[in-house]
Amino acid sequence: MLSRNTRDDLLQLLTTLAMSPLYVVPIVLFTLGAALTPLLLLGLPLVPLAMKLASWIARLDRERLYILRDFTIDTPVVTTGKGWKDRLERLFGQRAWRELGFTAVMSLWGLGAGGLVMMVLAAGLLLALLPFVGPLMPDGSSLLGLDVATLPGAAVGGVVGLALLTAGLWLGGPLARTESALVTRMLGANRVDHLVRRMLDLEDSRSRMVDAAELERQRIERDLHDGAQQRLLSVAMSLGRAKSRFARDPEKAQALVMAAHEEAKAAMQELRDVTRGLHPAILTEQGIEPALTTIAARCPIPVDLSVQLSQRPSPRAEAVAYYVVSELLTNIAKHAAADRAAVTVLRDENLLRLTVTDDGIGGADPARGSGLSGLRDRVRAVDGHLTLSSPVGGPTVVDVTLPWRA
Numbered sequence: 001m002l003s004r005n006t007r008d009d010l011l012q013l014l015t016t017l018a019m020s021p022l023y024v025v026p027i028v029l030f031t032l033g034a035a036l037t038p039l040l041l042l043g044l045p046l047v048p049l050a051m052k053l054a055s056w057i058a059r060l061d062r063e064r065l066y067i068l069r070d071f072t073i074d075t076p077v078v079t080t081g082k083g084w085k086d087r088l089e090r091l092f093g094q095r096a097w098r099e100l101g102f103t104a105v106m107s108l109w110g111l112g113a114g115g116l117v118m119m120v121l122a123a124g125l126l127l128a129l130l131p132f133v134g135p136l137m138p139d140g141s142s143l144l145g146l147d148v149a150t151l152p153g154a155a156v157g158g159v160v161g162l163a164l165l166t167a168g169l170w171l172g173g174p175l176a177r178t179e180s181a182l183v184t185r186m187l188g189a190n191r192v193d194h195l196v197r198r199m200l201d202l203e204d205s206r207s208r209m210v211d212a213a214e215l216e217r218q219r220i221e222r223d224l225h226d227g228a229q230q231r232l233l234s235v236a237m238s239l240g241r242a243k244s245r246f247a248r249d250p251e252k253a254q255a256l257v258m259a260a261h262e263e264a265k266a267a268m269q270e271l272r273d274v275t276r277g278l279h280p281a282i283l284t285e286q287g288i289e290p291a292l293t294t295i296a297a298r299c300p301i302p303v304d305l306s307v308q309l310s311q312r313p314s315p316r317a318e319a320v321a322y323y324v325v326s327e328l329l330t331n332i333a334k335h336a337a338a339d340r341a342a343v344t345v346l347r348d349e350n351l352l353r354l355t356v357t358d359d360g361i362g363g364a365d366p367a368r369g370s371g372l373s374g375l376r377d378r379v380r381a382v383d384g385h386l387t388l389s390s391p392v393g394g395p396t397v398v399d400v401t402l403p404w405r406a
Contacts, residue, residue, distance in 0.1 A: 006169055009176035010117070012068050016106065016179060017114025019061075023107035026054040026100060051096050058099040058187050061106070071180060073188045102186040109182065113175045120168035127161025231267035235260045280322075288318045292343065295326050300333045301341055308346040317352050317406040320382055321345065324375055324400055328356045331372075336360025336396060347404065354400040362394035372398075382406040 030050035036043025065071040090096065242256035283291040289307040296303040312318065325343055332341050338360030345354050366372035372388060379386045383403050390396040 006172060008069055009172035010121075010169070012065070012176045012179065013114045013117050013172055015064060015068070016110040017118060019057075019064075020107055020110035020114070022057060023103045023110060026050040026057065026103045027107065029053065030100060048091055051091055051100060054100040054103045055096060057103055061102075061183060062187060065180065065183060069180070073184055075188070098186055102183075105182070105186065109179065113179065117168055117172050117175060120164055120171065124161045124164030124166075124168055127157045128165060130157035130161065131155055231263050235263045235267065238263065283318060283322050284315070287312050288321055288345065291318075291322050292325055292345065295322075295329060296343065299329045299341065301338055303329065304340065304342040306342075306344045306346075308344075310347070313347075313352045313402075314405045316382060317402045317404060320378060320384070320402055320406065321352060321354055321400070323378065324354060324386075325356060327375055328398055331364075332356075332358045332360060332396075335364075336362075336394075338394075348401070350404045352402040352404050352406075354398075354402075356398045356400075357395055359395050361392070362390045362396050363392045364388060364390035364396050 027050075029046045033043035033046030033050060037047065062073050062075070065073065238256045238260035242253040242260065245253040245256065280291055280294070282294060288309065292305055292307060296305045313321075325345075329341060329343070332338050336358045338358035341356065341358040343354070343356050345352070347353070364372060366376065366388070372386075376386045379400055379402065383406065385401050387399045388396075389399075
């Protein structure tokens with residue numbers, strides 16, 4: 001029996017061979033268009049048609065590798081505008097020329113690599129069957145100089161056939177890997193594409209973070225005005241009334257002072273709630289572990305905290321880690337219906353890794369406005385990554401990696 005990898009290799013090369021005629025079509029159209037265009041522009045429509053067809057074939061090839069090998073190619077950046085310049089860029093830009101060149105290379109590769117493997121396998125299969133069909137052939141029948149009508153000649157042919165089958169099956173692996181590397185090289189994103197995509201992601205994240213910062217500022221302003229400010233005003237009024245009653249009604253004055261004291265404590269608690277997630281002094285002075293211990297202790301549900309750090313990361317990494325854990329624990333307390341949560345912080349080579357889990361109901365989705373989208377933007381702003389696993393029914397696992405020296 002063939003292994004799964006061997007079958008996938010052969011199927012990949014077979015489909016490449018089958019698509020070889022399709023690879024040739026854009027090259028033929030482009031060549032005809034380029035040759036006929038000087039003659040009264042007769043071939044002008046063929047050139048964009050060839051470029052469009054090459055782009056479609058390149059997309060088909062990406063899908064083919066994904067279906068056959070679960071192999072994903074990071075595609076180059078494409079302009080999405082609808083202006084004529086954007087349309088021309090998509091039709092005749094660098095990516096379009098790479099895709100046209102890809103069809104030319106693959107037309108030769110498909111016939112060469114795919115054809116070679118299939119011919120070797122076909123010859124091997126034919127020779128391997130000689131011990132069974134050779135004795136049935138007429139006397140004097142020969143193949144490749146072998147008298148296949150006799151048993152010794154058929155046996156030698158069978159051995160050669162088995163060797164060719166083995167060689168063909170083995171050859172499929174290196175050729176399929178070479179083809180995958182070739183497709184990735186010609187159709188995948190290059191360094192410039194990665195830099196452009198990074199720039200676009202940063203611009204998008206920056207825009208969302210500015211909006212999030214404005215919403216946070218409005219929240220703080222609203223909470224201060226409606227909560228702590230009103231309580232502090234009540235404290236001032238109560239103390240003013242108590243001051244005027246000390247001489248003539250000490251008991252009433254004492255009651256007013258006690259009420260003002262309770263209002264002051266409530267105002268302090270509201271101020272703590274308002275400043276939730278902001279940079280605390282304990283983080284700067286003592287580091288990430290004492291700061292996380294504080295927010296874990298304030299969480300309404302039990303939190304198992306494990307911090308395994310022999311030294312402190314950069315201040316920016318600490319600040320982002322603190323904010324992420326604070327927001328995730330708040331989300332768990334509000335939305336997860338969890339009994340317990342766990343936070344693990346450790347160093348993974350040059351990365352600061354955070355893992356936050358809970359045993360709640362799961363189903364967390366950044367698209368539903370749970371705050372995860374904003375967290376992902378904050379993490380990506382320092383070249384970090386946030387991954388979420390939250391099947392319905394739980395558990396929810398959020399894994400965050402940040403550069404140690406962010």
